[in-house]
Amino acid sequence: MTDIRAAIAGMGLITPLGKGVEQNWHALLKGNTGNGKLTLFDTPEDLSFPVGEVSLPVPPGEFPRTHKLALIAAREAMEYADGPPDAIVMGSTTGGMSLTEILLKENNMDPALFVHHGAGSVAEYVAKELKCTGPLITVSTACSSGAAAIALALALLRTGRYRRILAGGAESLCRLTYFGFHSLQLIDAKGSHPLDRNRKGLTVSEGAGMLLLEGKTGISDTNVIEILGAGLTCDAYHPASPDPEGGGALSAMKYALEDGSIIPTEVDYVNLHGTGTIDNDLAEAKAFNRLFDREKPLVSSVKGAFGHSLSASGAIETVISAKCIETGIAPASVGCVTPDPKLHMNPLRKPVSSTIKTVLSNAFGFGGSNASLAIGRSRNRQAMEFEPPAPLEVSGLACITGAGNTSQTLNLFFKGLPCLGLLSKKKISRSLSPGVTRRLKRLSRMGLSLANGAIEDSKEDHAPDSVFFGTGWGALSETHDFLKALYETNQRFSSPTDFMGSVHNATAGRIAVKLKAKGPNITTTGGDYSFEQALMSAQLLAKHDDKPLLVLSADEFHPVLSGLFDGSVAQADTPADGGGALMVRRASKGAGPQLSPLFYENAHENPGVVSSLVQSLGGAEKINLCFATAFVGLPAASRVMGREQLDSFVQITGFNGPVIDYRRYVGEFASASAVATVLAVALSKTGMIPDALTEKEHVDLKGKGILLLGLGKFVTAVALRRKEALF
Amino acid sequence: MNNLIDELRMKIIDTLKLEEVSPENMGEEDQLVGGELGLDSIDVLELVIMIEKDYAVKIDNKELGARVFANLKALSAYIAEESPKVTS
Numbered sequence: 001m002t003d004i005r006a007a008i009a010g011m012g013l014i015t016p017l018g019k020g021v022e023q024n025w026h027a028l029l030k031g032n033t034g035n036g037k038l039t040l041f042d043t044p045e046d047l048s049f050p051v052g053e054v055s056l057p058v059p060p061g062e063f064p065r066t067h068k069l070a071l072i073a074a075r076e077a078m079e080y081a082d083g084p085p086d087a088i089v090m091g092s093t094t095g096g097m098s099l100t101e102i103l104l105k106e107n108n109m110d111p112a113l114f115v116h117h118g119a120g121s122v123a124e125y126v127a128k129e130l131k132c133t134g135p136l137i138t139v140s141t142a143c144s145s146g147a148a149a150i151a152l153a154l155a156l157l158r159t160g161r162y163r164r165i166l167a168g169g170a171e172s173l174c175r176l177t178y179f180g181f182h183s184l185q186l187i188d189a190k191g192s193h194p195l196d197r198n199r200k201g202l203t204v205s206e207g208a209g210m211l212l213l214e215g216k217t218g219i220s221d222t223n224v225i226e227i228l229g230a231g232l233t234c235d236a237y238h239p240a241s242p243d244p245e246g247g248g249a250l251s252a253m254k255y256a257l258e259d260g261s262i263i264p265t266e267v268d269y270v271n272l273h274g275t276g277t278i279d280n281d282l283a284e285a286k287a288f289n290r291l292f293d294r295e296k297p298l299v300s301s302v303k304g305a306f307g308h309s310l311s312a313s314g315a316i317e318t319v320i321s322a323k324c325i326e327t328g329i330a331p332a333s334v335g336c337v338t339p340d341p342k343l344h345m346n347p348l349r350k351p352v353s354s355t356i357k358t359v360l361s362n363a364f365g366f367g368g369s370n371a372s373l374a375i376g377r378s379r380n381r382q383a384m385e386f387e388p389p390a391p392l393e394v395s396g397l398a399c400i401t402g403a404g405n406t407s408q409t410l411n412l413f414f415k416g417l418p419c420l421g422l423l424s425k426k427k428i429s430r431s432l433s434p435g436v437t438r439r440l441k442r443l444s445r446m447g448l449s450l451a452n453g454a455i456e457d458s459k460e461d462h463a464p465d466s467v468f469f470g471t472g473w474g475a476l477s478e479t480h481d482f483l484k485a486l487y488e489t490n491q492r493f494s495s496p497t498d499f500m501g502s503v504h505n506a507t508a509g510r511i512a513v514k515l516k517a518k519g520p521n522i523t524t525t526g527g528d529y530s531f532e533q534a535l536m537s538a539q540l541l542a543k544h545d546d547k548p549l550l551v552l553s554a555d556e557f558h559p560v561l562s563g564l565f566d567g568s569v570a571q572a573d574t575p576a577d578g579g580g581a582l583m584v585r586r587a588s589k590g591a592g593p594q595l596s597p598l599f600y601e602n603a604h605e606n607p608g609v610v611s612s613l614v615q616s617l618g619g620a621e622k623i624n625l626c627f628a629t630a631f632v633g634l635p636a637a638s639r640v641m642g643r644e645q646l647d648s649f650v651q652i653t654g655f656n657g658p659v660i661d662y663r664r665y666v667g668e669f670a671s672a673s674a675v676a677t678v679l680a681v682a683l684s685k686t687g688m689i690p691d692a693l694t695e696k697e698h699v700d701l702k703g704k705g706i707l708l709l710g711l712g713k714f715v716t717a718v719a720l721r722r723k724e725a726l727f
Numbered sequence: 728m729n730n731l732i733d734e735l736r737m738k739i740i741d742t743l744k745l746e747e748v749s750p751e752n753m754g755e756e757d758q759l760v761g762g763e764l765g766l767d768s769i770d771v772l773e774l775v776i777m778i779e780k781d782y783a784v785k786i787d788n789k790e791l792g793a794r795v796f797a798n799l800k801a802l803s804a805y806i807a808e809e810s811p812k813v814t815s
Contacts, residue, residue, distance in 0.1 A: 183772065183776065184769075184772060185772060185775075185787065185788075185789075238767075239769075240769060241768065434746055434747045435747070435765055438743065438744040438745065438746065439744070439769075489780070493776050493779070493780050494776075495773060495776065496769055496772040496773060496776070497769055497773055500769065
């Protein structure tokens with residue numbers, strides 16, 4: 001157990017105010033605004049609103065803008081680093097959507113053009129350019145993504161496994177978000193002026209903010225600025241509107257302070273989420289006034305200057321917060337002329353010089369996902385002992401496949417029969433009421449149904465407080481339908497319901513509303529490894545409080561989009577989708593099956609990845625001693641590569657247990673590994689692998705575990721074991 | 728006017744996928760939002776779009792929306808008055 005600090009070792013920014021941290025900082029202090037005319041795409045004349053556009057020519061056909069923006073900020077953050085980062089945690093909501101939506105508009109249906117569509121592909125691109133072979137986690141919690149990514153990076157650093165983590169967020173303007181926010185009537189046609197009495201909404205913008213965080217032990221050099229603490233919560237109130245009382249915002253700020261051992265009177269400045277929408281600013285002001293009931297710190301929102309760059313904003317504002325501390329200047333609420341008296345708040349109208357040691361920075365998003373970060377000068381504090389992450393004990397499970405629900409799937413799987421296909425919407429929705437389903441399309445229905453199934457199976461006394469959701473491609477039906485309606489009406493009309501349902505975390509947000517789950521609500525995305533990212537995130541944030549967590553992953557098959565985005569789906573003979581859900585808790589007693597995500601590396605330009613895997617699992621002897629069988633994920637699109645990795649693994653370890661190639665049974669979709677994990681847990685409970693699966697005779701587990709391997713572009717390992725202390 | 732109200736009943740059910748609701752149960756003066764239909768602000772925005780698309784009537788601020796979406800009667804009266812497509 002060690003006390004690890006997350007020192008900010010480098011920062012990078014690109015925003016409508018300029019390129020580079022210094023240029024941005026000076027422009028902000030001058031009171032500049034990046035709000036201006038939209039030139040990136042055409043709109044109907046009467047629907048032309050100001051946006052925050054970055055001056056960045058991107059030739060068509062190259063990488064999408066988000067990727068470019070992310071890399072520019074990442075390179076600046078890494079400028080003085082003496083090697084690549086050990087891991088990257090990226091906040092991204094729309095990924096390559098700016099390019100995808102053009103291709104779809106032009107009816108250009110060549111899958112090769114969509115390879116950078118995924119929100120997870122932003123981190124992959126940055127990792128490739130920076131030669132990072134470690135884990136990549138992409139957090140997709142809408143407008144809190146960038147801040148939530150930094151919160152996860154902090155948790156990852158505290159494990160002591162990684163020394164240097166690059167974290168932040170990136171977002172480019174696209175039609176989906178521009179017309180989406182318009183459909184919700186949340187855009188201020190005159191440009192946003194947050195906290196002002198005449199504010200009418202936000203200004204959609206773009207940009208990227210990246211921070212290099214370095215784990216340091218026991219420092220107290222006050223020149224160092226750290227991420228001191230993080231608070232992640234969920235409103236569990238509504239898919240697109242904040243809790244009007246600001247309850248989730250307040251608890252996020254409180255947890256961030258607690259996490260950093262800070263008391264409210266130590267906070268010198270609060271950088272608000274402050275989007276400029278009526279509801280956000282009112283709710284956030286309530287939370288602010290409740291937290292700081294006596295002495296008020298300096299406070300402002302910088303979104304009048306930067307606009308709202310959605311998943312990038314939380315990271316951009318973390319960089320700004322660090323600059324406040326470094327320079328002793330708190331920036332103004334650009335655009336706020338007369339503060340709204342209803343806010344009972346006195347936002348800065350001009351920059352103020354002051355002693356600033358500690359800053360709170362907020363970022364909130366759709367799905368009620370809140371992230372608050374405490375940033376400050378390094379200080380002497382009581383050493384905090386961060387325990388290594390514990391395994392997750394499984395108390396309940398559920399899956400959906402083409403075969404049906406959990407029992408129907410298990411029934412076929414145990415007989416060695418395929419369960420792949422597409423379950424009807426009616427069957428998926430069986431446990432959901434019509435009042436709930438009327439707004440839900442396929443993915444959200446699957447998610448809610450899986451949540452119900454796992455909770456019912458667990459027989460836990462408490463509903464889960466936190467939700468960790470993985471999805472390779474997100475809500476494809478909503479995304480498709482939104483764009484289709486938009487294009488069919490010459491960019492005039494699109495559905496607000498589809499827009500709020502199109503964000504990757506819409507499913508997890510809806511589960512939270514249903515369960516009143518007000519703890520962390522994290523959605524991760526990264527193609528075939530999205531479930532593993534969700535499991536890692538759950539393990540990092542699982543507390544000692546004995547409350548169960550829900551970890552699930554699902555992907556829907558969409559007849560138009562799935563084959564364009566997912567190369568494995570394109571190669572499959574039979575369309576398939578589904579997902580798996582697990583009720584887990586931080587293992588303490590060691591009674592039930594336990595899951596430990598043990599390995600996650602990028603296989604790109606990483607020839608030693610399999611050796612590294614074997615080593616991290618404790619070597620050949622230990623692997624053979626611990627595991628009776630391996631469940632192996634070989635996505636069709638990277639099957640050759642995956643097979644080579646598997647052969648190499650078998651060769652190095654001499655592993656001779658049965659290897660179950662689970663996609664043959666469950667089908668090709670990004671969340672197949674979540675289903676496989678559910679099947680493996682169910683199998684481990686029976687104590688044996690039936691002969692139908694081994695293709696020889698049945699195998700008695702004899703107390704040994706099951707190794708779940710993800711192969712291909714990334715190599716992942718999750719250990720499933722029945723007994724304590726093998727790892 | 729009654730024809731317009733009937734038409735709106737069908738369109739609301741269809742737009743908002745209110746599969747459990749039958750048109751005859753939607754009273755002219757029943758509260759539309761926050762009432763028994765279970766409609767919220769996002770449903771209102773869906774209806775705003777439907778009304779602009781089908782009747783060329785814009786409802787683009789909250790205050791107007793609150794008045795117009797009070798009930799079916801208020802909605803149909805506003806559309807009848809504002810829409811170039813409805814002759815009442």
